[in-house]
Amino acid sequence: MSIPMLRLAKWGLISKRCFSNTTTCESGKTVNLFSAINQALDIALDTDPRSYIFGEDVSFGGVFRCTSGLADRYGKHRVFNTPLCEQGIVGFGIGLAAMICITDRETAQLQKSSLQIISFPLLIRHESLWSQIVNEAAKFRYRSGNQFNCGGLTIRSPYGAVGHGGHYHSQSPESFFCHVPGLKVVIPRSPQQAKGLLLSSIRDPNPVIFFEPKWLYRLAVEEVPEHDYMLPLSEAEVIRQGNDITLVGWGAQLALMEKACDDAEKAGISCELIDLKTLIPWDKETVEASVRKTGKLLVSHEAPVTGGFGAEISASIAERCFSRLEAPVARICGLDTPFPLVFEPFYMPTKNKILDAIKATVNY
Amino acid sequence: MALTRSNLLRPLTTSLYRPFSSTSSDSIITVETSIPFTGHNIEPPSRTVETSSFELLTFFKDMATMRRMEIAADSLYKSKLIRGFCHLYDGQEAVSIGMEAAITRKDCIITAYRDHCIYLGRGGTLVETFAELMGRQAGCSKGKGGSMHFYKKENGFYGGHGIVGAQVPLGCGLAFGQKYNKDEAVTFMMYGDGAANQGQLFEALNMSALWDLPAILVCENNHYGMGTAEWRAAKSAAYYKRGDYVPGLKVDGMDALAVKQACKFAKEHALKNGPIILEMDTYRYHGHSMSDPGSTYRTRDEISGVRQERDPIERIRKLVLSHELATEKELKDIEKEIRKEVDEAIAKAKESPMPEPSELFTNVYVKGFGTESFGADRKEVRAVLL
Numbered sequence: 001m002s003i004p005m006l007r008l009a010k011w012g013l014i015s016k017r018c019f020s021n022t023t024t025c026e027s028g029k030t031v032n033l034f035s036a037i038n039q040a041l042d043i044a045l046d047t048d049p050r051s052y053i054f055g056e057d058v059s060f061g062g063v064f065r066c067t068s069g070l071a072d073r074y075g076k077h078r079v080f081n082t083p084l085c086e087q088g089i090v091g092f093g094i095g096l097a098a099m100i101c102i103t104d105r106e107t108a109q110l111q112k113s114s115l116q117i118i119s120f121p122l123l124i125r126h127e128s129l130w131s132q133i134v135n136e137a138a139k140f141r142y143r144s145g146n147q148f149n150c151g152g153l154t155i156r157s158p159y160g161a162v163g164h165g166g167h168y169h170s171q172s173p174e175s176f177f178c179h180v181p182g183l184k185v186v187i188p189r190s191p192q193q194a195k196g197l198l199l200s201s202i203r204d205p206n207p208v209i210f211f212e213p214k215w216l217y218r219l220a221v222e223e224v225p226e227h228d229y230m231l232p233l234s235e236a237e238v239i240r241q242g243n244d245i246t247l248v249g250w251g252a253q254l255a256l257m258e259k260a261c262d263d264a265e266k267a268g269i270s271c272e273l274i275d276l277k278t279l280i281p282w283d284k285e286t287v288e289a290s291v292r293k294t295g296k297l298l299v300s301h302e303a304p305v306t307g308g309f310g311a312e313i314s315a316s317i318a319e320r321c322f323s324r325l326e327a328p329v330a331r332i333c334g335l336d337t338p339f340p341l342v343f344e345p346f347y348m349p350t351k352n353k354i355l356d357a358i359k360a361t362v363n364y
Numbered sequence: 365m366a367l368t369r370s371n372l373l374r375p376l377t378t379s380l381y382r383p384f385s386s387t388s389s390d391s392i393i394t395v396e397t398s399i400p401f402t403g404h405n406i407e408p409p410s411r412t413v414e415t416s417s418f419e420l421l422t423f424f425k426d427m428a429t430m431r432r433m434e435i436a437a438d439s440l441y442k443s444k445l446i447r448g449f450c451h452l453y454d455g456q457e458a459v460s461i462g463m464e465a466a467i468t469r470k471d472c473i474i475t476a477y478r479d480h481c482i483y484l485g486r487g488g489t490l491v492e493t494f495a496e497l498m499g500r501q502a503g504c505s506k507g508k509g510g511s512m513h514f515y516k517k518e519n520g521f522y523g524g525h526g527i528v529g530a531q532v533p534l535g536c537g538l539a540f541g542q543k544y545n546k547d548e549a550v551t552f553m554m555y556g557d558g559a560a561n562q563g564q565l566f567e568a569l570n571m572s573a574l575w576d577l578p579a580i581l582v583c584e585n586n587h588y589g590m591g592t593a594e595w596r597a598a599k600s601a602a603y604y605k606r607g608d609y610v611p612g613l614k615v616d617g618m619d620a621l622a623v624k625q626a627c628k629f630a631k632e633h634a635l636k637n638g639p640i641i642l643e644m645d646t647y648r649y650h651g652h653s654m655s656d657p658g659s660t661y662r663t664r665d666e667i668s669g670v671r672q673e674r675d676p677i678e679r680i681r682k683l684v685l686s687h688e689l690a691t692e693k694e695l696k697d698i699e700k701e702i703r704k705e706v707d708e709a710i711a712k713a714k715e716s717p718m719p720e721p722s723e724l725f726t727n728v729y730v731k732g733f734g735t736e737s738f739g740a741d742r743k744e745v746r747a748v749l750l
Contacts, residue, residue, distance in 0.1 A: 083561035164447030342499035
């Protein structure tokens, strides 16, 4: 089940996409995903004195070590543990974000907006957060006629399979949150991406849910610039150019898709691979432009196929490029079962499933 | 009573217990609990507990079996035969054992994810436990649940839940059902000190008090919610007082006889007057789960101190020895026997096959989807699973 992470390391990504004080990757150290996240959080705390990190076990580093050392560096008043009460934590975060926005409204432009980051060590408790995130956070700006907002709020949470996580801890709930206007959903594919996207999410004046691929915390390793840089939200990236078929994915799934693209290439099929990065609001133009070129589309994600975000992409592209499509849109996703424990390998949208679908779509 | 509920040792009862018949097995032994109970809005029960030679030896054997099972699960996990999440109960055995000694199988128990020993206490077998842990067909959830999802419906064990605190409101429903059916039985809703800070706990508390449900909220206070000490997470760590209008009792959860006394008392109270909180002061020797070494947020001295001073098995061992119910050697022999029993159970569990691939699609709805597609990786996947 190894994923060729060297491939991830090869994806150049910063050069053309930096939109703030980014320069090209010069002084990067090779780090893994959780260290990259740690760097981003460190920078966020350092550059804005009104930033806080709180969540379950964060003050001693969190289950995945993403917040290691931050409590020592910035103090327990800014990096602190909460009780195990997710609904309360999110509500608390929304209130704090709203409060800072009122007193400091004039500085609410990018870079200077207040922020805090909630960290959840495990992906087990979304259901109890649901009401706070969906009703309180997402609609705050709208229902108050723009008097209040909690744009400073960023919720970090791991997602996805790790090979043996079982029923609760392996789920990919991104599409639930994509159904809530007012939220942004961001998922990085690699350490370098994670750092830039997390800083953007933190500084974005809207509430963001930032899903981190659990599988990649230690596995994904690449050079990450040490300085402060941001990668734009709602901009997809073509990470592999091709002419025969467009593949769209995000997060950990991209590594498998990349592998499938390699195998397809051996069979003479040239694939274009797009990392969506931000699921909502998503970059339809980049995907559309690619499908107009290739005429075929495949979407892949770990979440169950029915009602997954792949369905939305498929429908939107069918609307926009109906006459250009040469084959039905293929969706290679998790099965419509609860996330299984012993059956995980069956459930997963594996490389060979993707490869078969590439061939079937191209030969349609 | 103890005779009828002895479950872990049924196959061995005759062979193992004959040597100890110097004291008649039904003769009553009176013991004081380690410390007095502390009550909240209720007069606590007496410290004097009645037990018997048979019960004490059963406690010893059952707890030693649980301990051995959890240690074995630890090594199976480390050798990757158990995957996923795994939360061990060693140190807390007296809670399960004492509770079972006071109640019947008509009473319900519902707990969170630290459930292996509760399952065993409810009449589960070692083979079913290990098979479930390793995801085999012979497991109590047919290998589909894993460590966090053990159930035994016929014995009133409702699992086995993975979300912190989420099982407690479910317990209210069970208690309501018991009351509605006039079962004269109660529900034990178990949760940890971490979950005690969950909002849904208070929702459950209110409902059970409002409707006078026969509900007993058992807070297993092992003093750490994951890696956070109780005082860092709770303004008031007196969990037995957290119910405000619901009475509570603080119990030494390392003393199986105190737990038995408290559960007996609580059951009588709950049937007559509605809910009560039992705070069991206990300790887990292992970390929160297998990814937690358990030593970053507490000292090794603290752990070894508890082992020396308060260990639930050692307490019973001392009682057995001081009442001359068995010799030190006989207890050692029992432990050896248990070790063998556990090893045999593991071997047997390993013989059980993985679930059939088609099981992936069963139990999602009443009827299957009619889909059985394994995609391109079918062959390779088979190789991994078998």
